[in-house]
Amino acid sequence: MADIKKLSDEELIFKFQKGDESAYNEIVERYKNKLLNHIFYYMKDREWAEDIVQDTFVRVYLNKDKYKEIAKVSTWIYTIAINLAKTALSRNGKMNAFSITGKDGENDYEIKDKHTTTDGEVLKNELSDVIMSSIDELEEKFREIVMLRDVDEMSYEEIAALLKIPTGTVKSRLNRARLNLRDALSEYIK
Amino acid sequence: MAKCGKIEEMIINGDLEIDLAVETNDTVSVHLAECSDCRMFVESLRKISSEIKNIDRIKVSAGFDHALKIKLEAAKPESSSQEIKTVPFFTRMVYYAAGVAAVMIGFMYVSSLGVFDNKKGNDMITAPVTFTVASNTDKTKTVTTDSLENLRENVANDEELRMKVNTGE
Numbered sequence: 001m002a003d004i005k006k007l008s009d010e011e012l013i014f015k016f017q018k019g020d021e022s023a024y025n026e027i028v029e030r031y032k033n034k035l036l037n038h039i040f041y042y043m044k045d046r047e048w049a050e051d052i053v054q055d056t057f058v059r060v061y062l063n064k065d066k067y068k069e070i071a072k073v074s075t076w077i078y079t080i081a082i083n084l085a086k087t088a089l090s091r092n093g094k095m096n097a098f099s100i101t102g103k104d105g106e107n108d109y110e111i112k113d114k115h116t117t118t119d120g121e122v123l124k125n126e127l128s129d130v131i132m133s134s135i136d137e138l139e140e141k142f143r144e145i146v147m148l149r150d151v152d153e154m155s156y157e158e159i160a161a162l163l164k165i166p167t168g169t170v171k172s173r174l175n176r177a178r179l180n181l182r183d184a185l186s187e188y189i190k
Numbered sequence: 191m192a193k194c195g196k197i198e199e200m201i202i203n204g205d206l207e208i209d210l211a212v213e214t215n216d217t218v219s220v221h222l223a224e225c226s227d228c229r230m231f232v233e234s235l236r237k238i239s240s241e242i243k244n245i246d247r248i249k250v251s252a253g254f255d256h257a258l259k260i261k262l263e264a265a266k267p268e269s270s271s272q273e274i275k276t277v278p279f280f281t282r283m284v285y286y287a288a289g290v291a292a293v294m295i296g297f298m299y300v301s302s303l304g305v306f307d308n309k310k311g312n313d314m315i316t317a318p319v320t321f322t323v324a325s326n327t328d329k330t331k332t333v334t335t336d337s338l339e340n341l342r343e344n345v346a347n348d349e350e351l352r353m354k355v356n357t358g359e
């Protein structure tokens with residue numbers, strides 16, 4: 001039990017494929033908060049995001065044998081989660097390129113969501129707040145890259161595999177995204 | 191005030207990766223040492239990156255694991271087969287009896303159609319059979335009967351038919 005923490009994600013999945021449920025539980029532990037953060041920025045609703053994350057783990061459980069060594073576990077799990085999030089958003093008619101914060105700034109959907117303004121999840125300072133809303137206003141392809149790189153701390157290769165784009169495109173989009181953010185934040189960052 | 195945009199240009203063109211330590215690139219480090227515009231530019235990009243990384247992370251709620259467990263139980267394919275295993279003995283017997291009864295009723299129905307009777311080797315015909323025999327008035331005569339016994343009787347009572355059958359026509 002003690003060394004299960006030392007196993008790689010891939011080793012855990014192989015263990016789970018052989019029927020070891022504790023390996024599955026460890027995968028859930030490793031990914032639940034990461035996934036929640038990622039999906040939350042899409043859904044802007046804490047409960048909804050948790051729902052998506054749970055459904056993701058259910059799929060991981062049921063489809064464990066479909067995982068093949070060719071992909072990283074993180075890529076596989078994020079793909080499931082993102083697809084579930086996109087489906088849920090489009091079913092609710094909110095698939096507006098994942099952007100919840102409207103271009104005009106005012107958005108009652110944001111205000112309605114009490115989860116973001118209670119229990120210690122308030123963005124700490126004004127700068128964080130401004131950065132998040134600037135990320136929200138990026139084009140989806142840029143926002144996604146920034147989220148995966150800076151929030152989920154994925155490598156270029158992982159992002160490329162997840163989004164099915166060349167590594168070079170990941171880099172250039174990330175550059176472009178950061179430059180856009182810098183323009184948006186020029187008065188806050190000297 | 192024309193600001194220097196050399197590094198920015200390199201980044202836009204993809205010649206330089208923001209994430210890499212720009213100091214490892216000789217051309218860049220030489221330029222940065224002498225250009226405050228570009229130094230500030232690189233610094234601001236790094237600050238954005240680190241601010242994004244420092245944004246408060248949320249954590250799953252206390253009920254997350256429990257809710258996941260319930261969803262898993264509902265979705266597991268094993269859960270349905272386990273249910274069958276725990277069906278009480280008496281209920282299982284009722285299922286078996288119903289199954290046996292259904293098979294028997296089915297057999298009785300099929301045998302009532304006469305499917306199995308031909309194997310008995312006697313000359314009983316339970317389903318109606320039509321025989322067509324040519325009559326001496328150049329017309330055909332049709333006799334419908336349900337057994338060979340009745341056919342013989344029909345032929346015996348019918349003068350025309352008896353003649354035809356006896357002459358072998």
Ligand SMILES: [Zn+2]
Pocket residue numbers: 194195196197221225226227228229
């Ligand atoms: Zn310069």
